[in-house]
Amino acid sequence: xxxxxxxxxxxxxxxxxxAATTVAQAENYKIAFIARAQADSFAAWLANGIMDEVxxxxxxxxxxxxxxxxxxxxxxxxxxxxxxxxxxxxxxPNNGEAQRPYVEQAVKDGVKVITTNARIKDIPGSxxxxxxxxxxxxxxxxxxxxxxxQGANVVVLNGPSGNMHADMRRDAWQKExxxxxxxxxxxxxxxxxxxxxxxxxxxxxxxQANDKIDAVVSMNDNMAAGALEVVKDDxxxxxxxxxxxxxxxxxxxxxxxxxxxxxxxxxxxxxAAKNISVAHxxxxxxxxxxxxxxxxxxxxxxxxxxFIEIHKKSGAxx
Amino acid sequence: xxNLMTREKWQTIKSRYSIYLVLxxxxxxxxxxxxxxxxxxxxxxxxxQISVTTILAFGExxxxxxxxxxxxxGSVLALAGVLSVYVFKETGSLSLAFAVGLIVGVLxxxxxxxxxxxxxxxxxxxxxxxxxxxxxxxxxxxxxxxIYQIGDYVWFGQGSIGFVPIPVIFMIIxxxxxxxxxxxxxxxxxxxxxxxxxxxxxxxxxxxxxxxVGAYLINGVFVGLAGIILMARTNVGAPNSGQGYEFEALTxxxxxxxxxxxxxxxAGGTLAGAFIVGFLNNIMNLAGVDSYLQQVIKGAIxxxxxxxxxxxxxxxxxxxxxxxxxxxxxxxAKA
Numbered sequence: 001x002x003x004x005x006x007x008x009x010x011x012x013x014x015x016x017x018x019a020a021t022t023v024a025q026a027e028n029y030k031i032a033f034i035a036r037a038q039a040d041s042f043a044a045w046l047a048n049g050i051m052d053e054v055x056x057x058x059x060x061x062x063x064x065x066x067x068x069x070x071x072x073x074x075x076x077x078x079x080x081x082x083x084x085x086x087x088x089x090x091x092x093p094n095n096g097e098a099q100r101p102y103v104e105q106a107v108k109d110g111v112k113v114i115t116t117n118a119r120i121k122d123i124p125g126s127x128x129x130x131x132x133x134x135x136x137x138x139x140x141x142x143x144x145x146x147x148x149x150q151g152a153n154v155v156v157l158n159g160p161s162g163n164m165h166a167d168m169r170r171d172a173w174q175k176e177x178x179x180x181x182x183x184x185x186x187x188x189x190x191x192x193x194x195x196x197x198x199x200x201x202x203x204x205x206x207x208q209a210n211d212k213i214d215a216v217v218s219m220n221d222n223m224a225a226g227a228l229e230v231v232k233d234d235x236x237x238x239x240x241x242x243x244x245x246x247x248x249x250x251x252x253x254x255x256x257x258x259x260x261x262x263x264x265x266x267x268x269x270x271x272a273a274k275n276i277s278v279a280h281x282x283x284x285x286x287x288x289x290x291x292x293x294x295x296x297x298x299x300x301x302x303x304x305x306x307f308i309e310i311h312k313k314s315g316a317x318x
Numbered sequence: 319x320x321n322l323m324t325r326e327k328w329q330t331i332k333s334r335y336s337i338y339l340v341l342x343x344x345x346x347x348x349x350x351x352x353x354x355x356x357x358x359x360x361x362x363x364x365x366x367q368i369s370v371t372t373i374l375a376f377g378e379x380x381x382x383x384x385x386x387x388x389x390x391x392g393s394v395l396a397l398a399g400v401l402s403v404y405v406f407k408e409t410g411s412l413s414l415a416f417a418v419g420l421i422v423g424v425l426x427x428x429x430x431x432x433x434x435x436x437x438x439x440x441x442x443x444x445x446x447x448x449x450x451x452x453x454x455x456x457x458x459x460x461x462x463x464x465i466y467q468i469g470d471y472v473w474f475g476q477g478s479i480g481f482v483p484i485p486v487i488f489m490i491i492x493x494x495x496x497x498x499x500x501x502x503x504x505x506x507x508x509x510x511x512x513x514x515x516x517x518x519x520x521x522x523x524x525x526x527x528x529x530x531v532g533a534y535l536i537n538g539v540f541v542g543l544a545g546i547i548l549m550a551r552t553n554v555g556a557p558n559s560g561q562g563y564e565f566e567a568l569t570x571x572x573x574x575x576x577x578x579x580x581x582x583x584x585a586g587g588t589l590a591g592a593f594i595v596g597f598l599n600n601i602m603n604l605a606g607v608d609s610y611l612q613q614v615i616k617g618a619i620x621x622x623x624x625x626x627x628x629x630x631x632x633x634x635x636x637x638x639x640x641x642x643x644x645x646x647x648x649x650x651a652k653a
Contacts, residue, residue, distance in 0.1 A: 038457055038462050039457060039462065039557070039561070040462075041462055041463055041464055041558065043462070044461060044462020044463060045462070045463065047462070048461055048462070158609075161609075187606075188603070188606060189609075190603065190609050191609045196552045196554065196556070197548065197552050197559065200551070200552065201367050201599065201603075202603055204363040204367060205360075205363070205600055205603035205604055206603065208357065208359060208360045208363065208604060209352070209354060209603070209606075225553075225554075226552065248464075249464075249466050250464070250466050250554065253466065253467070314463070316463055316464070317466065317467070318467070
């Protein structure tokens, strides 16, 4: 009798331990966020946002890995995350096509995958959270249709060739603006690799070669800010228009001061929040697959004040 | 007889100052291609644009002459720059911020020097490690974010004295300092000796280790200064700035005739090398040359300029040796 009682007690304790372990396992989802490059300020902003956001979910933890803008490193991180049994991987691709086979393999191995900024399209079983790069540029281009004067001279600053966001933003400007405004002349167009200093060098040369530059069309804010830095004290360019994308703290301040015309906000906090919320829904079985975008609101002098608060929150603007 | 003398003089000038002849040829061609090229504002722009990489190139020149190298200068520049900007934002003191920039540059390069001297780590490896460490610290410190609203700090990169921009003034000062160190100090002479033949230099009583650390310390001052100028010029403390600058600096030094085998190089040559690259970038932008084509042309012209410089030097050596054949020619003759 005593023996049977002991057996029952041991069995009950074991069952309790097993149940506790199962619950603990179910409530501790491991997520790997593979960032494109922590040296890229947007990627760092996104990584910081993800780390902040995940604190709201006690059943999830995130490890951030830095691929240092290297395809081989990024692919190795994806493989390692699968091998280390992460429940979900968020991939911010360095080069979507280079990461595609590794993401496909991760999905085949049963790991949930979200691709973000930019999404890798058409991988069955994977999800994606992104901002539409075409629309980000298009909202600016549509505004420019009415703002850039007839017969204007414009300069164009592009992102790295082959980068999906760079190419789609340029495509949007072509279709939404340049194809419709054939009176506008592009007097300079170069790749400045998202880089402010490089954009400054180009702008300094263009200012020499052209008496009149009416507008700067830039595929990101950093390069637009570089172009504006060059002409900031030159009354000849006082009325020059400048368009960017991203909504960086610097762009917000430039818009507020009337030096920059507009940008489209790509809010890393929104992107982070949506990634983490989608990750939670995927892990808890609420959804099995989703492709979703965050909004890309146009920021002009009229509404910049509300967006500056985002950067005050991050500490970038005091 | 007179004709012969004149021809010989011309040959000497041609071989000794070949890189400057390339530079003059470039100025003439660029002026023909663009009427704006020789305008005061354009020349001022080019000088400002090349100032950061030229200051780095002066540091590389000193190191390469001593048989060393610095692959970390782009990252150390970013670290020195962001820390300097941070100190300015916290204290409002330009002089303190300036000092911090220089100190960070010197400290990082002191570590480079110690790694090379004490642990006999090849300069390539030691500075490669520092490149990663310095960039990592800059990113950790800033959490990967830029530091904005840097106020009066921009004076270091955007101010001017009279019509001369501050970065250009710094570049000239560092150029003169490099010229003086290399040509008019015992340290400079020892550096050439160490780079030319380290064992012979040691045998002749030169403290090789001290010379190497000294070269890194001087480079540290230059790198720190370059970091301050770059952040001020772009009006932002950017931890990801300066990527690839080590190669631009090396390019300017090598085009300027600094020999990778050590023991050869001048400040004037490096300055000429930096201007050749600067003129090339400028004229291609003024002429609206396509981005991809620019890379092809740049590579080809750099190869041509260095090729011409090397050919002129071989000619000078041949003249010095008289009828004697150069080693590779002797091998060919035997074959």
